[in-house]
Amino acid sequence: MPAIHVENIVKRYGKKKEAVTALHGISLSVERGELFGIIGPDGAGKTSLFRILTTLLIPEEGSATVNDLDVVKDYKAIRQQVGYMPGKFSLYQDLTVAENLEFFATIFNTSIEEHYDLIKDIYVQIEPFRDRRAGKLSGGMKQKLALCCALIHEPSVLFLDEPTTGVDAVSRKEFWEMLRGLRARSITILVSTPYMDEASLCDRVALIQNGKIMSIDTPQGIIGSFQKPLYAARTSRMLEMQRNLLQMPGVEECYLCGEYSHVVTQPAIRTEQLIHYLQQHGHDQIDVKPVEPNIEDCFMDLMKN
Amino acid sequence: MSSDVIISANNLTKIFGDFRAVDGISFEVHPGEIFGFLGANGAGKTTAMRMLCGLSMPSSGSATVAGFDVYKEPEKIKRSIGYMSQKFSLYEDLTIRENIRFYAGIYGKSDAFIKEKTAALLEQLHLRSEANKLVRSLPLGWKQKLAFSVAIFHEPRIVFLDEPTGGVDPVTRREFWNMIYAAAGAGITVFVTTHYMDEAEYCSRVSIMVDGKIEALDTPAGLKQSLNAASMDEVFLKLARKAVRSGD
Numbered sequence: 198m199p200a201i202h203v204e205n206i207v208k209r210y211g212k213k214k215e216a217v218t219a220l221h222g223i224s225l226s227v228e229r230g231e232l233f234g235i236i237g238p239d240g241a242g243k244t245s246l247f248r249i250l251t252t253l254l255i256p257e258e259g260s261a262t263v264n265d266l267d268v269v270k271d272y273k274a275i276r277q278q279v280g281y282m283p284g285k286f287s288l289y290q291d292l293t294v295a296e297n298l299e300f301f302a303t304i305f306n307t308s309i310e311e312h313y314d315l316i317k318d319i320y321v322q323i324e325p326f327r328d329r330r331a332g333k334l335s336g337g338m339k340q341k342l343a344l345c346c347a348l349i350h351e352p353s354v355l356f357l358d359e360p361t362t363g364v365d366a367v368s369r370k371e372f373w374e375m376l377r378g379l380r381a382r383s384i385t386i387l388v389s390t391p392y393m394d395e396a397s398l399c400d401r402v403a404l405i406q407n408g409k410i411m412s413i414d415t416p417q418g419i420i421g422s423f424q425k426p427l428y429a430a431r432t433s434r435m436l437e438m439q440r441n442l443l444q445m446p447g448v449e450e451c452y453l454c455g456e457y458s459h460v461v462t463q464p465a466i467r468t469e470q471l472i473h474y475l476q477q478h479g480h481d482q483i484d485v486k487p488v489e490p491n492i493e494d495c496f497m498d499l500m501k502n
Numbered sequence: 503m504s505s506d507v508i509i510s511a512n513n514l515t516k517i518f519g520d521f522r523a524v525d526g527i528s529f530e531v532h533p534g535e536i537f538g539f540l541g542a543n544g545a546g547k548t549t550a551m552r553m554l555c556g557l558s559m560p561s562s563g564s565a566t567v568a569g570f571d572v573y574k575e576p577e578k579i580k581r582s583i584g585y586m587s588q589k590f591s592l593y594e595d596l597t598i599r600e601n602i603r604f605y606a607g608i609y610g611k612s613d614a615f616i617k618e619k620t621a622a623l624l625e626q627l628h629l630r631s632e633a634n635k636l637v638r639s640l641p642l643g644w645k646q647k648l649a650f651s652v653a654i655f656h657e658p659r660i661v662f663l664d665e666p667t668g669g670v671d672p673v674t675r676r677e678f679w680n681m682i683y684a685a686a687g688a689g690i691t692v693f694v695t696t697h698y699m700d701e702a703e704y705c706s707r708v709s710i711m712v713d714g715k716i717e718a719l720d721t722p723a724g725l726k727q728s729l730n731a732a733s734m735d736e737v738f739l740k741l742a743r744k745a746v747r748s749g750d
């Protein structure tokens with residue numbers, strides 16, 4: 198049995214006439230012990246899905262189970278078995294680090310000592326501040342404390358809603374290292390993020406946009422399904438290069454991607470043709486080479502369908 | 503101040519109690535540049551930006567923005583700049599047209615100016631038929647593009663963008679950067695923070711703050727070369743990993 202199973206979930210907000218549909222019948226399955234990423238921009242429906250799976254919101258249609266328990270009927274049992282870290286910091290700001298942890302342990306009828314082994318690696322990093330109020334912690338520290346509180350009852354499934362949003366590149370890396378550590382202890386983790394580069398750190402991902410899942414696969418699988426030729430191109434005048442390439446027959450897309458622009462073409466177009474075209478248009482310092490797509494390339498390609 | 507410098511900071515410092523949030527930063531920004539202001543959470547970026555926007559008095563050091571002194575002429579600075587953040591940008595319960603009118607009015611623009619430019623802007627953003635809809639009803643990507651247009655509506659000399667693309671889908675993120683390029687092309691200086699390292703590549707020059715100090719400042723190519731890094735991501739990790747203090 199999968200740890201999480203979602204079938205045709207529909208979530209609408211608001212009254213009939215002006216109802217907004219946040220989730221348009223989405224389905225997915227997460228295997229036990231998997232690190233599964235929900236990747237998509239703000240407003241895609243990520244938080245609605247998380248709140249349904251953590252039994253905080255009831256879907257209009259469809260069904261979902263966590264550990265084979267129904268998210269509507271068996272909500273009490275699910276709450277005992279899962280850990281949830283919401284996108285917005287939700288611990289008690291006026292309790293200290295130690296008091297927050299103690300509070301969540303007590304609520305789940307356990308103690309900090311009982312499962313200390315599980316949170317140890319993370320908790321030692323914030324222990325020097327154990328008597329500081331949570332509201333006075335830095336962003337990175339808050340995040341670590343929230344993760345400890347979500348783990349204190351040794352959940353079998355962990356829900357992390359945008360744990361790295363607004364977090365700098367260094368702290369994001371550290372957070373993902375912590376997740377790999379938890380995964381090694383066979384906790385099932387469902388994590389959402391708007392940062393597409395984080396997809397490569399998951400076992401499998403679902404790419405979500407406007408309440409619909411566009412693709413579910415391993416990161417390699419998603420990249421492998423990008424069928425068109427893709428080139429990285431650079432000249433001394435990038436904006437003009439983009440304008441020129443977009444008018445070249447056989448070029449479908451040309452967009453910024455770091456120091457290069459990425460160029461999606463029809464199958465017949467080759468590197469030399471792109472270089473020749475740019476030379477004809479008076480560009481210098483031309484550099485064009487075929488590249489592997491990244492998750493953003495795939496995401497944008499799927500968005501067009 | 504020489505004529506080709508639009509922001510100049512010299513030993514700019516902000517101390518809260520015994521905490522040196524910004525610790526003697528010095529740099530210059532030239533007109534029309536896209537200046538990337540990077541740093542880890544808690545490095546002091548927001549505090550530095552607030553001083554440059556005339557919202558916070560420095561503890562020591564000096565700075566001029568658009569030719570005005572941050573100590574003596576903060577009100578003149580505010581009139582010369584535009585500002586946009588990820589969190590607060592527009593009034594959700596006002597229409598698109600009302601938001602434009604409100605911000606332009608705050609900057610003292612004439613009715614004729616507002617009327618003419620609003621029409622052009624709505625046309626350019628393909629929002630003419632949506633002009634009388636509440637901003638709340640717009641998708642996030644559109645809100646951010648509109649917020650940027652509103653921030654430069656009064657034709658400021660500099661626009662400060664604080665993480666303008668956080669959480670935005672990849673297509674809109676790129677459209678947003680094309681708007682930034684267009685603004686820079688029209689002579690507006692762009693001062694921008696971001697956590698997306700590919701966006702650091704789009705800047706003319708980038709500074710990286712670590713523990714209140716500017717640890718590096720150069721073109722993206724120059725930074726990669728001097729730190730022997732393949733990407734800006736690697737540059738950032740190499741520098742920011744040195745940080746002693748953490749978080750915001």
